[in-house]
Amino acid sequence: MQYTVRDVLSMEVAPALGCTEPIAVALAAASATDLLPSREITSINVVVDPNIFKNGMGVAIPAAHHGKGLDLAAAMGALAGNASARLEVLRDVDEAAFEQARRLVAQGMVQLTHRSERGLYVNVEVESKNGDRARAVIQGRHDAIVLRELNGQLVESAEQTAQSSNTTSGEDMRMWLTQRSITDLIGLLDGLEQQDYDFLRKGVNMNLALSRYGLEHKCGLGVGRTLERLTERGMIVRDAITEAQILAAAAADARLAGAPLPAMSSAGSGTQGLGAVLIIWAVRKRLGTFDEQWALRATALSHLVTSSLKGRIGRLSAMCGCAIASGAGAAAGITHMMGGNAEAVSGAIKNVTADLAGVICDGAKASCALKLASAARCAVQAALFALEGVVAGENDGIVCAAAEDTMDALGRLSNEGMPATDRVILDIMCTKECNKL
Structure with missing residues (x-):
C-alpha cells in the first residue's frame, strides 16, 4: 500500500x-x-x-x-x-x-x-x-x-x-515508512496541501507556546532559562545552536513539570515532538528568513524521519528517542530547509548517529531537558557539517554507507543489544525508589 x-x-x-x-x-x-x-x-x-x-x-x-x-x-x-x-x-x-x-x-x-x-x-x-x-x-x-x-x-x-x-493501519504504515529511502521521504513532501501546512503550523505554535511558558515560569531544572541567562551574561553566545537549545529545553522544562499546555507530539512522544519542531524553528530564526512554508515542509520531513527511526528502534526502548530520533529528524529538516539535497540530508542523519547513538532512556523526568538540549546542539551541528561535506563514514562504528542502513543498525542496536540495558536501568531506578521508603 x-x-x-x-x-x-x-x-x-x-x-x-x-x-x-x-x-x-x-x-x-x-x-x-x-x-x-x-x-x-x-x-x-x-x-x-x-x-x-x-x-x-x-x-x-x-x-x-x-x-x-x-x-x-x-x-x-x-x-x-x-x-x-x-x-x-x-x-x-x-x-x-x-x-x-x-x-x-x-x-x-x-x-x-x-x-x-x-x-x-x-x-x-x-x-x-x-x-x-x-x-x-x-x-x-x-x-x-x-x-x-x-x-x-x-x-x-x-x-x-x-x-x-x-492500530493495525499504524503498524502497517510504520513498517512501510521504515522501507522508504531518504529520497522517498523527501519526495512525499510534494504531496503536502494547505490543510497539512495548517496542521504543521498549529504544531509549531503549540510547541512555541510551551517554550515561552518554560522561559517565563520556573519549571523543572530550568535548563532553557539558565541557558538564556548565560547568554545575557555573556558566558555563551546566542548563536543558532544555543537558540535551538534554549527553545527546545525550555519547552521540555515546562512539559515535564506538568505545565497546563499540550505539546504537538511526534511518533508517540511529546518531547520528541518538541525536538522535531523547535530545533528547526530556532535555526530559521537565527540563520535567515527562510520562507515559512518551506520551514513547515522541513518540519514535515523531521516528523517523517523521526517516525521512520522510531519504527526501527521501537516505540519505547532503552534508547533515548528525544535525543536520537528527534535529533535525526531535526537535522534532516534543517538540512532540507537550508537547501541540502538527499545526500546531505542522509549525511546529517549519519552525523547524529555517530554523535548520539549511545544515549540511554532512563525514564521521563525533568532532566530530559538536558538531553533535548544536547540533541539540539547535535542536530544543528550535524546539519551544518553535512552541508559543508563533513559526514561520518562507513568505517565509523555503527555508521553505514547509507543513512537507511545506519537507521537499520540503530534498530538492531535497540532491539537486539539493549533489552538487558533496559532491565538494568529499571532495576537501578526501582532500587533507588525502594531505598527512599
Whole structure:
C-alpha cells in the first residue's frame, strides 16, 4: 500500500497534554470508567509494560501540583478524565478531582504492577462500589484502545473498532515508512496541501507556546532559562545552536513539570515532538528568513524521519528517542530547509548517529531537558557539517554507507543489544525508589 505524508502526520503527530506514558494510563482508566453504571470507585488495578513503568516514575502530571506516578495518573483519569480527548484526557481535571485522586492513592486503592510485555501495553481495571468491573487495554500506540470489557463481557463500539483498525493501519504504515529511502521521504513532501501546512503550523505554535511558558515560569531544572541567562551574561553566545537549545529545553522544562499546555507530539512522544519542531524553528530564526512554508515542509520531513527511526528502534526502548530520533529528524529538516539535497540530508542523519547513538532512556523526568538540549546542539551541528561535506563514514562504528542502513543498525542496536540495558536501568531506578521508603 502507498501512504501519503498526510497519512503519516495523522497517525504519528498529535497534541498531547503531559508525558504520554502516564497519559496513556489515564486514558485507559477513563475509558474503563466510562463503562461503569456507577462512578463510585473502590479500586483500580494497573498493569503496564516495563517501559511505560519506567517512563512514568519520575515525570510530573498536569493538574497534579507536581505530583507523579502512574497510580496517580490512573486515579485522575478514572475520576475526571475525558476519554474522548485522547492524549489530552486530563485537560478537564480540577482541584477537587485531583484531591479525590490523591486520596484514592493514599488509601491504597490503586495497585500498580509491571510485567514483561513486548511493546507498549497498558491494562487498567476499575471496580465500583456496587461490584461492577470495567477494563480497558491500550496496546501499540499511546492512544490505541484495543479492548474494553464490563464484568468480563466484551464491549464493542464503533470508536473502538476504528481504533483497532487504526492500530493495525499504524503498524502497517510504520513498517512501510521504515522501507522508504531518504529520497522517498523527501519526495512525499510534494504531496503536502494547505490543510497539512495548517496542521504543521498549529504544531509549531503549540510547541512555541510551551517554550515561552518554560522561559517565563520556573519549571523543572530550568535548563532553557539558565541557558538564556548565560547568554545575557555573556558566558555563551546566542548563536543558532544555543537558540535551538534554549527553545527546545525550555519547552521540555515546562512539559515535564506538568505545565497546563499540550505539546504537538511526534511518533508517540511529546518531547520528541518538541525536538522535531523547535530545533528547526530556532535555526530559521537565527540563520535567515527562510520562507515559512518551506520551514513547515522541513518540519514535515523531521516528523517523517523521526517516525521512520522510531519504527526501527521501537516505540519505547532503552534508547533515548528525544535525543536520537528527534535529533535525526531535526537535522534532516534543517538540512532540507537550508537547501541540502538527499545526500546531505542522509549525511546529517549519519552525523547524529555517530554523535548520539549511545544515549540511554532512563525514564521521563525533568532532566530530559538536558538531553533535548544536547540533541539540539547535535542536530544543528550535524546539519551544518553535512552541508559543508563533513559526514561520518562507513568505517565509523555503527555508521553505514547509507543513512537507511545506519537507521537499520540503530534498530538492531535497540532491539537486539539493549533489552538487558533496559532491565538494568529499571532495576537501578526501582532500587533507588525502594531505598527512599
